[in-house]
Amino acid sequence: MKFGHIYREELERSFPAQWAASAISYNQLKKCIKRVQRELSALGLDAHTLKQLLETAEAQQKARDSEAAAERAKNEAAPEGSRQCADDEHRPLRYRFADAGPAVVPQLLFLVDEATGAPLDAQLAPETRSLLHRLALEAQLTDLRITPDSPPDSPADSSPRRSIASSSLPPTERSNSDASNVPPNPDSSNDPSPPHSSSSPPTDPSNPSSHPPPTRVIAIPLTSDGEFFTRLQTELFALHSLQETEQARLSTTITSIGTLISRVTDPRTGKAAQHDLVRWRRIFEIYLDSRVFFSATERARGPNDAHKAGEAWSRFGALVAADGGVWKKRESEAAMRGFVEINEGLLRHLRFQELNQTAVGKILKKFDKRTALGASSSLPPLASPASFSASFAKALSAQVSSQIVARVPQLDDYLCPVCFTLAYRPVRLRCKHIFCIRCAIIMQREGRDRCPLCRGHTVLSADSDCIDPNLTKFLRRYFPDEAREKQKANERAAAIDQFGERFVDAKCVVM
Incomplete structure (x- = not known):
């Protein structure tokens, strides 16, 4: 076909x-x-x-x-x-x-x-x-x-000249x-000398044949x-206008869905403590790992085309369905439907723009084949088939990440770079890098003064004032289970340092 x-x-x-x-x-x-x-x-x-x-x-x-x-x-x-x-x-x-x-x-x-x-x-x-x-x-x-050959008094100079x-x-x-x-050239009457091109080589007046x-x-x-190129350019402008309209519509939807997700994931205490923070965090973790619109692998880095993005979106849906879980708040169901609608809208528009890019490429190739004029190589950038889909997906994907996914803090963003567990009781060094208190104590005990990240001399000067209270409160609020687990691990490690491992792990024996 x-x-x-x-x-x-x-x-x-x-x-x-x-x-x-x-x-x-x-x-x-x-x-x-x-x-x-x-x-x-x-x-x-x-x-x-x-x-x-x-x-x-x-x-x-x-x-x-x-x-x-x-x-x-x-x-x-x-x-x-x-x-x-x-x-x-x-x-x-x-x-x-x-x-x-x-x-x-x-x-x-x-x-x-x-x-x-x-x-x-x-x-x-x-x-x-x-x-x-x-x-x-x-x-x-x-x-x-x-021309340079015309003498000043020739009949060709007796009439007004026009610039070409x-x-x-x-x-x-x-x-x-x-x-x-x-x-008419206003300077022609004031300048009696004939015009010469600056790039023309000097000629010999005595040799008329030397003049080209x-x-x-x-x-x-x-x-x-x-007519062909005017129609093509008009339709490309119409595509650009449609893209701007669709981008504005999806941008408004992204903002509203982000506000709704922020509300249903707020870890409040008391009677209103019911929230869907854990499930939304798991969904966004799967979403980020799926790399729907952008790939970060060494073999394929950059924006995905419509086919790859569709396959990644299908994998995301299958993993979410297999993960199970029940929403605790009814608003979360509406937020999930909106999140799915945004991504499917992005996929549909990506496919639409790629289809039009293919049509433009084929019609220009056909024009060159039928006329041999080579218009594709000399077409101005404004009229050439620009990468509408890449800019559209990049802008809206960035907005989804900043206004929806970022509403739910991810555990990977708050890990200690030494032990790769939650940096609970975070110690902020003078170089602004953060480590958990246990790793900071171990580095000081071993006499290592250089920061593992920037190699600055900041470790040995850290004290109890370097513990960030606001970040500690934030981690306890948004990662309660991980914070309790890390606190138990810190207490056990401190007991081992003080009493030895045989006394900490020893069990009571009935005599």
Whole structure:
């Protein structure tokens, strides 16, 4: 089955109607490509011909680059951009996108002799050469360039001159479409000297053949390719707008679910001591270990695609179901439904954006294959298929972690870095690193002054004032079972230090 049918069926089956309406219209863009083909073929520029012309132009440019390598080495102070621009000026054919603000304006440019209007590429079809010659003559009727060969008193200088530079082309280029709209150059009447390019080599006035013939860049007026890229850019902007709307909606839901989870996991005492802190902690522990949207392994690090994220989400659901447990508060059930809805919404949008990225990539590949214009490599970043899904998943995953998962403290964040148990009775050294009181005592007893983390000389100077009372209260509140277990372990270790292990573990014997 062709991609167009699969794409349409996937949109209709898996996504809301509003999303499907904002998706890339793959079939309509295919029709635009056919119109581009017909328009180019009518000008004698079918895909095979254009491919040969572009390959020839590229080969000629590489040859010029190799010949001018020594000269460029001498002029290393010149900016790279100016050298590239000078190289582009000598290309007899190129396809580019003009800088016209947010709009995408494609241009098919040919280099012609300014004096005769004849194309510089001899491989063009007769109808193409005729069109370029006519366009060049029409442009010369309203715009003539002063060349270095023109004497000051020649008839060519007796009439007002117009600059051939425009906002969409480099200073040495001009499109026939805006020839009559270029304003007169205000400095031309004050400067009698002819303009010279800063990158042009000096010429010998006594040798007329040393002057290269003046050239002009002519843009062939095409309408169908502009229609194609305008439609593509409009639909990409619609996708971006849909992403912003969906992101705002999910962001509001994340905030409300985070507030609800904070309320149902508050470990209050007294009659209202019933809470679901332990179960929510276990669920979030499984969620973090599942790495649904981002992978942290060495083999696959970074954001997951829709397929991997879906598999990780399925594993998370299976582990939560196998873990069992009953909610103590009814609000926790609503919070769990909201948490599931947020993640499924993220997965659905991730799949939607990846599907559209695939459609954009395939339609641009088809455009290049049918026209040989190579638009994919020269498309501006604003109009190219950006990674919408990665930025969307990254932003909302970070919000889920900060506003939902972080509401429930995780045991891994409060472990002693030496014994890897809860850092109860936490000792905060002068270097701000925290250890449990038992490990701090052992390090002092062994005379180790360097902090195990930063290697600072802070251990031996620690005393009872370094015990953090606020953190001790926090650990006792949110990790009551672990705190009691660690307290018993500390008391037993202190008894062993004082009386010996044989007296601590000895049992009573009935005589």
